[in-house]
Amino acid sequence: MAWGGGWGGGPGMGGGGHGHPGATGTTGLPFGGIPQELMDGVRRIVSAEPTHEPKDLPFTQLPSADEARRLTLVRMVRSHSSLFVLATILVTAIAAASQAGPALVGYAIDHGMRPGHGSLRTVAICAALYLGTAGGAVLFQRWQASVTGRLASRVMYDLRVRVFTHFQRLSLSFFTDEKAGVLMSRMTSDIENLQQLLQDGLSQFAIQGLTMVIITIALFSTNVTLALWTVLLVVPVLFVLTVWFHLNSEKGYLRARDAIADVLSDLSESLYGIRVVTANNRQRHNIVHHRNVVGAYRNANMYTGEIMSVYGPSTIGIGILSQALLLGLGGHMVLRGELSLGGLTLFILYLNRFFQPIQLLVQQYNLLQQGRSSITRLRELLETRPDVDESPTATTLPPITGRLTFDDVSFGYDPERLVLAHVSLDIAPGESVAFVGPTGAGKSTLAKLATRFYDPTAGRVLVDGIDLRDVTLHSLRSQLGVVPQEPFLFSGTVRQNLRFGRPAATDAEVDEAVDVVGLRELIDRLPEGLDTVVHERGQTLSAGERQLLALARAFLARPRVLVLDEATSSLDLRSETVIERALDRMLEGRTAILIAHRLTTAQRADRIVVVDQGGVTEVGSHHELVAAGGAYAAMYRAWIESGGRDAGR
Numbered sequence: 001m002a003w004g005g006g007w008g009g010g011p012g013m014g015g016g017g018h019g020h021p022g023a024t025g026t027t028g029l030p031f032g033g034i035p036q037e038l039m040d041g042v043r044r045i046v047s048a049e050p051t052h053e054p055k056d057l058p059f060t061q062l063p064s065a066d067e068a069r070r071l072t073l074v075r076m077v078r079s080h081s082s083l084f085v086l087a088t089i090l091v092t093a094i095a096a097a098s099q100a101g102p103a104l105v106g107y108a109i110d111h112g113m114r115p116g117h118g119s120l121r122t123v124a125i126c127a128a129l130y131l132g133t134a135g136g137a138v139l140f141q142r143w144q145a146s147v148t149g150r151l152a153s154r155v156m157y158d159l160r161v162r163v164f165t166h167f168q169r170l171s172l173s174f175f176t177d178e179k180a181g182v183l184m185s186r187m188t189s190d191i192e193n194l195q196q197l198l199q200d201g202l203s204q205f206a207i208q209g210l211t212m213v214i215i216t217i218a219l220f221s222t223n224v225t226l227a228l229w230t231v232l233l234v235v236p237v238l239f240v241l242t243v244w245f246h247l248n249s250e251k252g253y254l255r256a257r258d259a260i261a262d263v264l265s266d267l268s269e270s271l272y273g274i275r276v277v278t279a280n281n282r283q284r285h286n287i288v289h290h291r292n293v294v295g296a297y298r299n300a301n302m303y304t305g306e307i308m309s310v311y312g313p314s315t316i317g318i319g320i321l322s323q324a325l326l327l328g329l330g331g332h333m334v335l336r337g338e339l340s341l342g343g344l345t346l347f348i349l350y351l352n353r354f355f356q357p358i359q360l361l362v363q364q365y366n367l368l369q370q371g372r373s374s375i376t377r378l379r380e381l382l383e384t385r386p387d388v389d390e391s392p393t394a395t396t397l398p399p400i401t402g403r404l405t406f407d408d409v410s411f412g413y414d415p416e417r418l419v420l421a422h423v424s425l426d427i428a429p430g431e432s433v434a435f436v437g438p439t440g441a442g443k444s445t446l447a448k449l450a451t452r453f454y455d456p457t458a459g460r461v462l463v464d465g466i467d468l469r470d471v472t473l474h475s476l477r478s479q480l481g482v483v484p485q486e487p488f489l490f491s492g493t494v495r496q497n498l499r500f501g502r503p504a505a506t507d508a509e510v511d512e513a514v515d516v517v518g519l520r521e522l523i524d525r526l527p528e529g530l531d532t533v534v535h536e537r538g539q540t541l542s543a544g545e546r547q548l549l550a551l552a553r554a555f556l557a558r559p560r561v562l563v564l565d566e567a568t569s570s571l572d573l574r575s576e577t578v579i580e581r582a583l584d585r586m587l588e589g590r591t592a593i594l595i596a597h598r599l600t601t602a603q604r605a606d607r608i609v610v611v612d613q614g615g616v617t618e619v620g621s622h623h624e625l626v627a628a629g630g631a632y633a634a635m636y637r638a639w640i641e642s643g644g645r646d647a648g649r
C-alpha cells in the first residue's frame with residue numbers, strides 16, 4: 001500500500017497534493033533546500049505540472065445515489081459528456097474524410113480522363129481534394145486519439161475509486177470468502193480491459209461501423225444493380241460466418257476469463273505464503289500446480305486463437321472472391337454501357353475498403369468481448385451488498401460508558417451450523433473479561449460479534465443498552481479498539497502506523513503511547529526512531545515488536561472498549577513481561593475483552609469466561625473458578641504442573 005498523501009495526514013506527508021520546492025519534510029532525508037542554480041528549472045517543471053486539488057472525499061457506509069446506480073458503460077462515459085460529444089464528432093469526421101478518396105478517383109476518371117475530353121484541371125482538383133481529405137483524416141485521428149485517451153483515463157479513474165470505495169464498505173465475510181487474487185484481477189485485468197476498450201475499441205467500432213454505412217450508400221448511389229449483387233453475395237456469407245464466430249469465441253472468452261482469475265489467485269497465494277512454501281519444500285509441487293493453472297489459461301487462449309484463425313482469413317477470402325466477381329460482372333456492365341469506368345473503379349476500391357472494417361472489427365471484437373465480460377464482473381462486484389450493513393435509520397452512537405451485553409446470541413458463519421448458541425453475557429463499563437477455552441470454541445467469534453464484524457444469527461449484541469445494528473458503523477468503531485492476533489502494519493513510518501487509528505494525534509501523544517506500552521527501547525534502537533520506515537506487513541520487525549506496536553496504536557486511538565486477540569506465538573520471557581505491563585496500562589478504566597491464550601493474561605482480567613462447545617460454560621474471577629473446580633481449574637492445574645508458562649492454551 002502506498003502512503004502518498006493518504007491516511008496518516010501527519011506532517012511532511014504532502015496532504016494529497018504534490019510537494020512544492022519550499023517544502024521541508026519531517027520524514028525521510030534531512031532537507032537542505034534546493035540549490036539556487038536549480039531553482040529556475042524546478043519552477044518551470046512545477047508550473048507545468050497539472051494541479052491536483054485535494055478533494056474532500058466524504059465516505060459513508062451507505063453508497064450515495066450516484067454510487068448505487070447500475071454500472072454501465074454509457075453511464076460511466078456520460079459523466080464526461082463534453083469529451084464524449086467531441087469524440088463522436090471527430091469519429092464521424094474521420095469516417096467521412098477517409099472515405100472521400102475512391103469517390104474522387106471515380107469522378108476524376110469519368111470527368112477528367114475521358115478519351116478526347118480530358119481535363120487536367122479536374123484531375124488536379126480531385127488529386128488536391130484527395131490529399132486534403134486524407135491529410136484531414138490524419139489530423140482528426142491524432143486529435144481523436146488524444147480526446148478518447150483523456151476520456152478513458154478519466155472514466156477509469158472514476159471506476160477505480162468507485163471499486164476501491166466499495167471494497168471499503170464490504171464486510172469481513174466477503175474478504176474471507178473471496179480469494180485475494182480474484183479481487184486483484186478485478187482491479188487489474190478487468191479495469192485494464194475496459195481502459196483499452198474505451199481508448200481504442202469503441203472509437204474504432206464507431207469509425208468502422210460508420211465507414212461501412214458510408215460505403216454502402218456510395219455503392220448504391222453509383223449503381224443499384226451492382227450494389228445489390230455485391231450486398232446479396234457478401235452479406236449472407238459474412239453473417240453466417242460471424243454468428244459462428246460469435247458463438248464459439250464467447251465460449252473461449254469465458255474460459256479465458258475464469259482461467260486468468262485462477263492464475264492470479266494462485267500467484268498471489270504462492271507469493272503470500274512463500275515462507276511456508278519454502279519451509280515445507282513445496283516449490284516443485286507449486287510449480288506443477290501453477291503450470292497446470294497457466295496451462296488452462298494457455299489452452300483457453302489457443303482455442304480463441306484457433307477460432308480467430310478461421311474467421312480472419314475466411315473474411316479475406318470472401319473479399320477477394322467478391323472482387324473477382326465484381327470485376328467480371330462490372331466489366332460486363334461497362335462493356336454494355338451500363339456502368340462507367342470510373343464507377344467500376346470506385347466499386348472495386350470501395351469493396352476493398354468494405355472488408356477492411358470487418359477485419360478490424362474482428363480484431364477489436366476481442367476487446368469488446370473482454371470489455372463486456374469485465375463490465376459484467378465489475379457490476380456484480382459493485383452490486384454485492386455487505387453482510388453487515390448500516391440501516392438507513394442508523395443513528396450516531398453517543399459517547400459510551402462501555403457496557404457490553406450479549407443477549408441470547410446465536411451465530412453461525414453458515415446459518416445452518418451454529419458456532420455459538422444462546423450466549424448471554426454482561427460486561428460492565430471498565431471491566432476486563434478474558435475469554436479462555438479450547439481452540440475453535442468460538443472465542444474470536446464472540447469478539448467479532450462485539451465489534452460487529454458479523455451480525456448474530458439470533459439475539460442481540462448491545463453496547464450501553466443500544467443494539468449495535470441501530471448505530472452507524474463509523475460511530476461504533478470509533479469507540480472500539482481491536483488488536484488482532486496478527487497485527488497488520490502498513491508500509492510507511494512507525495509514526496504513521498501508530499497514528500492509524502487517530503491521524504490527528506499529536507507527536508506528544510505518540511511519544512506517550514510509545515512509553516506506556518514500553519516501546520521506547522525499540523524505537524531508540526531503530527535507525528530513524530519513529531520515522532523509520534517499516535516494510536509492508538512489518539516483516540522487518542519481530543512478532544513481539546509488532547504486537548507492541550499494535551497495542552500502542554490501540555492506546556493512541558483511545559477506545560472505550562478494547563478487544564484484544566492475544567498472539568498465540570510464544571514470546572520470550574522479557575517480551576512477555578513488557579507486553580503484560582503494557583496490557584495493565586491499556587486496561588485501566590476501559591471495558592476490555594481479552595482472548596487469552598496464556599493463563600497469565602487471563603489472570604490479569606477482572607473476570608474469566610470459559611467458552612466451550614458453542615456456549616459460555618463458566619464465568620467468575622480467577623480465584624472463584626479455581627475454587628469451583630471446573631474446566632478452568634483443570635486448565636490451571638495443568639498449567640501449574642507444566643511449569644506455569646505457555647501451557648494455558
Ligand code: ATP
Pocket residue numbers: 176413414419437438439440441442443444445446
Ligand atoms: P482459537 O483459540 O484457535 O483462536 P477460537 O475459540 O477463537 O479458536 P473461533 O475462531 O471463534 O475459535 O472459531 C470458532 C469456530 O468457527 C471454529 O470451528 C472455526 O472453524 C469456525 N470459523 C471461524 N471463522 C470462520 C469463517 N470465516 N467461516 C466459517 N467458519 C469459521
